[in-house]
Amino acid sequence: MTAEIDAQAAWLGSHEMDAARQRLPMVYLNIVPVRVSSAGEVTHVGLLLRGTPSGEISRSIITGRVLYGERVRDAMVRHIEKDLGPVAFPRIPVSLQPFDVFEYFPDAAVTGFHDPRQHAVALAYAVVVTGDCQPSQDALELTWLTIKDASSEQIRSEMLGGHDRVMRAALAHMGAQL
Amino acid sequence: MTAEIDAQAAWLGSHEMDAARQRLPMVYLNIVPVRVSSAGEVTHVGLLLRGTPSGEISRSIITGRVLYGERVRDAMVRHIEKDLGPVAFPRIPVSLQPFDVFEYFPDAAVTGFHDPRQHAVALAYAVVVTGDCQPSQDALELTWLTIKDASSEQIRSEMLGGHDRVMRAALAHMGAQL
Amino acid sequence: MTAEIDAQAAWLGSHEMDAARQRLPMVYLNIVPVRVSSAGEVTHVGLLLRGTPSGEISRSIITGRVLYGERVRDAMVRHIEKDLGPVAFPRIPVSLQPFDVFEYFPDAAVTGFHDPRQHAVALAYAVVVTGDCQPSQDALELTWLTIKDASSEQIRSEMLGGHDRVMRAALAHMGAQL
């Protein structure tokens, strides 16, 4: 299954992918990784420290697209492994009902959620992660922040494209006191 | 806005669209039109009677894709107008949180939701419709069924690709006694 | 039905009600009245201006308990009529799934939602109101605020017991840019 998906992803070359991105909305995931107490209460939120193409540093949640032929559940597992490593032990939600749907447009004015590369429709989930997280790929660092720190103006100013709104919507959905 | 979308839809010709459908999952909507009492209780569900490409007759809910640059809300309005006419007066939901997400694959074995043309990820909504409905396009007829009739084996056997499961999930979500 | 409920409400006298309030959690509703565009996008939120028992002025959403024998849907209609008058024409949600559940305790430290009289478990809904609103009962005024005004520090400081959090959670749920 994974091999098949990799083959397909490779087959849709970067040039073709760029073309498709300008013609069709992408199916995306917005995943907010969290730590919880034994009663399920959110205690910490995990943010990735990334370098942006323009050389800035930003904090972000986990995002990525659903591939052709891939189930949403499998895409969740794949993106969490990609960003948090193979022993993060995520608890994938039992229902696909997202807590919200966020729409990213190349034009930041439409919804406030901005993605210069594409139009993406993102299913948003808060996902409990219980294992050790080893940020990989292009992420420099993973930081577990308390609710208070995560919702501070400082952290919010380091998040781009509307990720701060997604994070705060997730925290509100989990009953955190913002 | 609409003119712009039409232009884009035209630009992505049917040949290119076929190619894209074999490489990327489509962002789809599954809309279950309903009539309600003044207390918001579902009383009837609207099903379209359509001819299938193979010449059969089937009953279906409202479905369709979200176009590039189009908001989910605007796609909802467009698809409802397309299938129910301009004076259906739908009450578009205040939140984009769908009651569920359904995944359609060309291979019916993956999830049981089947679309031979494409991989579609469908946001599912129940939408109250208050006006007169004049089925247009390729729909032959719109029938408002009671909950009892809609959940009968007869009607279910006339629904293809998993539409009966979507309809019943919507009815369950609205508290109907199935 | 209504007469029967009134009889029961009367039968549970205020002394007994006070006693019950100290022993059992109350089933409550938190209703955020909103105005929307034809595409279902929230444009305004309605806040009641009330006098508090201590003589202060505060802004609040619609709240109230579910009576014995009363369905949640009927309680929604009753409380909206009570606070907004008989021609508010609310669109009662098709599903009872609330966007969140808020827990009010006499001890404000438990959840941050505070009700000195009782422990209340509140099902929260955003409800579209389309008619004329005539605040009745103990509300002095109803104000329709834009999203920007409603989320201002000024308005938030005039809301007590956590109502500002409920309002903002509702707005976030509806995709408003806070």
Added chain:
Amino acid sequence: MTAEIDAQAAWLGSHEMDAARQRLPMVYLNIVPVRVSSAGEVTHVGLLLRGTPSGEISRSIITGRVLYGERVRDAMVRHIEKDLGPVAFPRIPVSLQPFDVFEYFPDAAVTGFHDPRQHAVALAYAVVVTGDCQPSQDALELTWLTIKDASSEQIRSEMLGGHDRVMRAALAHMGAQL
């Protein structure tokens, strides 16, 4: 905290409790325990085999009320421990948003959900359980059923008061093929 709750529960004696049950709706929980795959897909549902007061045998989900002063999360933990034992290791949901709200009345005709003792408003959750389950209290046995078995007519006929509808609504919410 627990000691305090026990004291309060004791203080509200069974006579008083009976009286309260005839005057106020109770805040209830409906918990459907499930086993899942590593991708979060439901594989089994846990049903309790109980004796009813009238001497019949029935299968049921986990139910129970929220006590005065108790948070919903803590009530979830308490009822799961009560019915499944201390090492069931439930994953309490991160959000209190239930997948649905079910209303039980002494009159079975109102909603089809029937509780002869009381009017209960039940928040419904599917809860993943990962540990060993040792049914305690008045439950004779806990059975983990496949989706297919759980949705069979045989099992459904052994469930009372609407529990089969709650179970199937939970399964539908989790994307199970019923």
